[in-house]
Amino acid sequence: MRFIAVFILILGLTQSVYAQNRGTLNERRDDAFTELDGSATLRFYDALNGNPISNASVTITGIGEFTTNFEGKITFPLPADGYHDILFQHPKYIPSEGKFEVMANSVYFNRFTVSPLMDIEFLRIVLEWDDKPKDLDANFVKIDDYHISYRNKRVSADGSASLDKDATNGEGPETITVRKTNHYDRYVFFVEDYSNKNNTSSKALAKSKATVRVYGNNRLMSSFQIEKSAGSGTKWFVFAIIEGQIQPINEMK
Numbered sequence: 001m002r003f004i005a006v007f008i009l010i011l012g013l014t015q016s017v018y019a020q021n022r023g024t025l026n027e028r029r030d031d032a033f034t035e036l037d038g039s040a041t042l043r044f045y046d047a048l049n050g051n052p053i054s055n056a057s058v059t060i061t062g063i064g065e066f067t068t069n070f071e072g073k074i075t076f077p078l079p080a081d082g083y084h085d086i087l088f089q090h091p092k093y094i095p096s097e098g099k100f101e102v103m104a105n106s107v108y109f110n111r112f113t114v115s116p117l118m119d120i121e122f123l124r125i126v127l128e129w130d131d132k133p134k135d136l137d138a139n140f141v142k143i144d145d146y147h148i149s150y151r152n153k154r155v156s157a158d159g160s161a162s163l164d165k166d167a168t169n170g171e172g173p174e175t176i177t178v179r180k181t182n183h184y185d186r187y188v189f190f191v192e193d194y195s196n197k198n199n200t201s202s203k204a205l206a207k208s209k210a211t212v213r214v215y216g217n218n219r220l221m222s223s224f225q226i227e228k229s230a231g232s233g234t235k236w237f238v239f240a241i242i243e244g245q246i247q248p249i250n251e252m253k
Contacts, residue, residue: 042086044114048116060076062084063079081105083099088114093117094218096112098112098223115213118177120217121179122178122179123181124215124216125178126215128173129170129208132170133193134195140187142156142187150166160180176189188237190235199234205235206231224238232252233253237249237253
């Protein structure tokens with residue numbers, strides 16, 4: 001009985017490690033092989049726990065409608081280079097429209113992290129990126145009040161904002177939920193390359209394919225992706241909220 005218990009424990013730990021790493025090496029390898037066969041893959045994840053979303057409907061304009069499998073992925077004929085529109089739908093998640101880019105017969109970034117349904121007054125900010133740098137940090141600042149991040153407060157003093165998920169091994173997601181914003185206050189969201197924090201000339205952040213999606217009113221309100229030509233720097237200031245409106249910044253510091 002003791003042997004069986006130990007075996008089960010080891011098996012559980014092995015599966016846990018596999019689950020943590022399948023999004024890095026195994027998934028990228030499988031997706032690369034898929035593209036060699038003339039197909040493309042998109043993957044969809046839960047913003048709060050990072051788990052794959054199965055049984056979701058994904059419509060790709062001009063290509064067709066697909067259903068995500070247990071890995072949260074769909075596979076379809078590789079389209080021509082350029083941008084392609086998608087619509088994600090699932091009863092437990094916010095319906096989301098988006099785009100993916102095909103470059104040189106390869107999908108540039110094939111991850112989409114989607115927010116579960118939430119209170120209509122909530123705001124949820126989701127950061128995801130490629131496998132490098134290992135550690136990008138999401139930062140949400142209420143000017144002259146709180147600063148939400150892993151390095152600062154994970155929950156604001158009044159409980160109105162929190163870091164729901166932190167990621168330190170590439171890809172993300174990192175997720176911040178804001179339960180209440182004040183029309184008269186100002187807020188800023190930025191991404192910090194913690195892996196290269198001491199190297200201000202690093203271009204790793206610009207090459208990270210970092211993407212930020214903002215959900216509110218139970219819809220996808222805004223989407224931002226770092227520019228490939230953003231240059232050097234370790235902080236990407238993405239947007240501000242002024243008088244209740246999202247104002248793009250999109251500047252590297």
